[in-house]
Amino acid sequence: MSRSHSTSLGLGAADHASPGDQATARRRILSRAPLPRVLPWAAGPAWFVAALATWRWPDADDFPDTNQLAALFLVIGLALTAAAALRRLSARAPWAIALGLGFAAWEIVQAKLLWLPRPFFGTPQDLLDVFLTDWKRLGDSLLHSLGLLAVGYGTGSALGIATGVGLGRSPRVRYWVQPVIRLIGPLPPVALLPLAFVLIPSSRLASEALLALAAGFPTAILTWSGVAAVDPAYYDVARTMGARNRFLVLRVALPAAMPQIFVGLFMGLGVSFATLVVAEMLGVKSGLGFYMQWAQGWAAYPNMYAALLVMSLMCTGLVTLLFKVRDRVLSWQKDGLKW
Known part of the structure; x- marks a missing residue:
């Protein structure tokens, strides 16, 4: 029996189950696809990109705690990589990737290029400095x-x-x-x-x-x-x-x-x-x-x-x-x- 035929049979059987059983069956079927297996391993590199951009790209102004922010991004990336190795990140991997890339974009747009007016729009460094000092x-x-x-x-x-x-x-x-x-x-x-x-x-x-x-x-x-x-x-x-x-x-x-x-x-x-x-x-x-x-x-x-x-x-x-x-x-x- 081909993989596509067995998958269609699995989804057909799931349609006659309860809503909770249907969701569980679909998660199991989708987990066999190649892309969901790769996604957890992309979460850590997304945060590594944010850490590298924060550390190596010069700031457009004198912002506080840039090195501390880069270190924080690096620690989060290492933690996500460890979670992917332990197979504990499959369901949350897309969100972890989106957050890492989102922080990288925020850092580049505001701290490196100053595209948004200050002080109404701060930088990730500003937010981290508030939590560290206040x-x-x-x-x-x-x-x-x-x-x-x-x-x-x-x-x-x-x-x-x-x-x-x-x-x-x-x-x-x-x-x-x-x-x-x-x-x-x-x-x-x-x-x-x-x-x-x-x-x-x-x-x-x-x-x-x-x-x-x-x-x-x-x-x-x-x-x-x-x-x-x-x-x-x-x-x-x-x-x-x-x-x-x-x-x-x-x-x-x-x-x-x-x-x-x-x-x-x-x-x-x-x-x-x-x-x-x-x-x-x-x-x-x-x-x-x-x-x-x-x-x-x-x-x-x-x-x-x-x-x-x-x-x-x-x-x-x-x-x-x-x-x-x-x-x-x-x-x-x-x-x-x-x-």
Whole structure:
């Protein structure tokens, strides 16, 4: 049987499998092709090119840390070469190559040729210099942002879940709380920023309250939707076995509504990120948002880009952590949305 015929049979069989099995089958078939086997070995040389261009091509200006940047590119290239030798780079090889060539192009365009206006567009050396010289302030800003987000988002999520359960289970709670949610919930939290700073004496407490509102509204609505969608037969079966209202909430309503609850948590986390940055820029005198505003005021654009990178890693890490928790709690859901 020819290779093309066997490949077509493999793909045909994969079409009748589940989506996860289809993706696995296609990865196995494509991994036999010559090009994917070569790609991991091209990742290291891509970073070697960036290191060579950084080290040997003269800078157009007196930029800091050029040799350190070239050494960093060289270390990354060696690490990728070792990963290719250990066969641990097949899936990420295209991205590793693109990043290496992208850094090389950025270095040549800006540090060597100065094609983009400064100081609005920095060089890789500028970004590295910020992390080497101002890492303490960046780390302190990151800790302040994480602390503010943890209190506000955690409080809002807990209150949102409790409110959603009450709305889904109690007509009395629904009568009194639903109009308030309709009135206040759809408002953008940042629109309430001036009012919050007037009513709450502490700017940090005001920011935490707005973060709680940002996280609580979508969590409450999605929890309510999940609890209301639970089949009443589940409650009837539990009652016939002697279950009380607390058991119905904790062991029936919440587990059944958990997929919807996590959707609300993800939505609330995204809104909380935006509220956090605005609150730190306008009220709280600490955090990554405040650091970015300070950097912009002094035209320290490399510092602003470094803060953006740290903020991006923070947000991505928190979303990834939430997905890990969801995958553990909802382990019975297969082929769901992945991050």
